[in-house]
Amino acid sequence: MSATETAIASAEAHSAHNYHPLPVVVASAEGAWMTDVEGRRYLDLLAGYSALNFGHGNRRLIDAARAQLERVTLTSRAFHHDRFADFCTELAALCGMEMVLPMNTGAEAVETAVKTARKWGYRVKGVPDGMAKIIVASDNFHGRTTTIISFSTDPEARADYGPYTPGFEIVPYGDLTALREAMTVNTVAVLIEPIQGEAGVLVPPAGYLPGVRELTRERNVLFIADEIQSGLGRTGKTFALEHEGVVPDMYVLGKALGGGVVPVSAVVSSAGILGVFKPGEHGSTFGGNPLACAVALEVIAMLRTGEYQERAAELGDHLHRELGLLAGGGAVETVRGRGLWAGVDIAPALGTGREISERLMEERVLVKDTHGSTIRIAPPLVISKEDLDWGLDRLRTVLSA
Numbered sequence: 001m002s003a004t005e006t007a008i009a010s011a012e013a014h015s016a017h018n019y020h021p022l023p024v025v026v027a028s029a030e031g032a033w034m035t036d037v038e039g040r041r042y043l044d045l046l047a048g049y050s051a052l053n054f055g056h057g058n059r060r061l062i063d064a065a066r067a068q069l070e071r072v073t074l075t076s077r078a079f080h081h082d083r084f085a086d087f088c089t090e091l092a093a094l095c096g097m098e099m100v101l102p103m104n105t106g107a108e109a110v111e112t113a114v115k116t117a118r119k120w121g122y123r124v125k126g127v128p129d130g131m132a133k134i135i136v137a138s139d140n141f142h143g144r145t146t147t148i149i150s151f152s153t154d155p156e157a158r159a160d161y162g163p164y165t166p167g168f169e170i171v172p173y174g175d176l177t178a179l180r181e182a183m184t185v186n187t188v189a190v191l192i193e194p195i196q197g198e199a200g201v202l203v204p205p206a207g208y209l210p211g212v213r214e215l216t217r218e219r220n221v222l223f224i225a226d227e228i229q230s231g232l233g234r235t236g237k238t239f240a241l242e243h244e245g246v247v248p249d250m251y252v253l254g255k256a257l258g259g260g261v262v263p264v265s266a267v268v269s270s271a272g273i274l275g276v277f278k279p280g281e282h283g284s285t286f287g288g289n290p291l292a293c294a295v296a297l298e299v300i301a302m303l304r305t306g307e308y309q310e311r312a313a314e315l316g317d318h319l320h321r322e323l324g325l326l327a328g329g330g331a332v333e334t335v336r337g338r339g340l341w342a343g344v345d346i347a348p349a350l351g352t353g354r355e356i357s358e359r360l361m362e363e364r365v366l367v368k369d370t371h372g373s374t375i376r377i378a379p380p381l382v383i384s385k386e387d388l389d390w391g392l393d394r395l396r397t398v399l400s401a
């Protein structure tokens with residue numbers, strides 16, 4: 001057996017089968033490239049679902065992590081540490097907000113947003129105890145906890161995990177009328193992704209997000225933007241909502257915030273909203289740890305320059321121009337997305353998204369399929385134009401075979 005086959009057989013024997021990875025075993029990576037255990041190089045067009053916006057082994061991030069590793073890695077929030085205040089201050093500033101509540105994974109940050117909205121509903125808005133409702137969108141992806149999958153519409157993500165957490169109302173994504181009709185006096189928040197990533201990089205109709213903003217403001221309901229995947233440069237701006245000139249009440253951030261080095265997530269909001277928490281009412285052993293703060297501070301410093309957002313915008317225009325040409329040719333049905341982020345619906349006659357991903361892997365390009373015949377393209381924002389063009393060439397090869 002090859003080194004690849006041995007590693008895969010062993011993983012299949014001893015790990016739960018909750019993923020179906022492509023048959024490639026990565027041993028090292030740099031920038032937009034990964035090298036497998038047999039020395040083959042692959043172009044990474046997934047970037048860890050946007051956790052790797054700054055590329056693999058980014059020098060600034062690795063240096064920041066290494067320096068912090070030598071000083072102090074964990075204190076727990078029982079004590080202050082010397083990176084915490086800077087992290088909160090800088091992240092709040094990047095978001096144009098006032099307060100930060102750090103967690104680790106995206107799902108934990110979404111859970112934190114849900115708890116914040118409910119507590120705000122009872123303490124500030126005056127919703128009767130136990131009555132708070134949060135409105136979410138169909139085809140959402142907000143994570144994998146039991147509460148979060150309770151409001152998923154994806155049967156795979158949800159089946160067999162009941163009983164489900166009540167208090168959520170699902171409306172069609174992009175439908176303002178449905179949202180308006182679902183609101184009651186007990187609605188505390190609307191939780192949506194400005195662009196739905198896992199659903200296939202769905203961009204809502206123009207005017208939808210400003211409409212959500214107007215409606216939530218009018219009804220004294222919190223607008224919670226899950227920018228875990230869409231935020232921090234991916235779409236060509238720091239936040240996807242910026243394209244619509246919309247400022248939410250709360251950002252939920254994760255993925256790229258940890259620079260592909262450590263999991264870092266956060267809820268970022270105003271003092272009036274995050275101020276609802278008192279000591280002991282919420283927490284996390286690892287949330288806001290020194291290593292996480294050191295890496296995230298470097299991420300924030302990199303985003304502050306605007307150069308990654310600009311890169312994503314420029315290369316994104318190029319990506320969408322090239323994919324648009326493919327869409328005319330019959331092999332590709334639809335292309336969606338914004339910036340360096342695209343959902344590509346392949347004509348089903350050419351194969352499933354999985355099959356296309358496997359053929360691309362043979363051409364040394366790594367992508368991930370989602371829902372049937374869709375593949376998504378989200379390279380690290382540091383990818384060179386030449387490498388991106390090389391990847392697009394491989395895609396053309398696979399689609400014309």
Ligand SMILES: *Cc1c(COP(=O)(O)O)cnc(C)c1O
Nearest residue numbers: 105106107141142143226228229
């Ligand atoms: C990935 C993702 C999450 C969950 O993040 P985890 O770190 O995997 O828990 C939540 N919301 C969105 C939009 C995501 O893309």
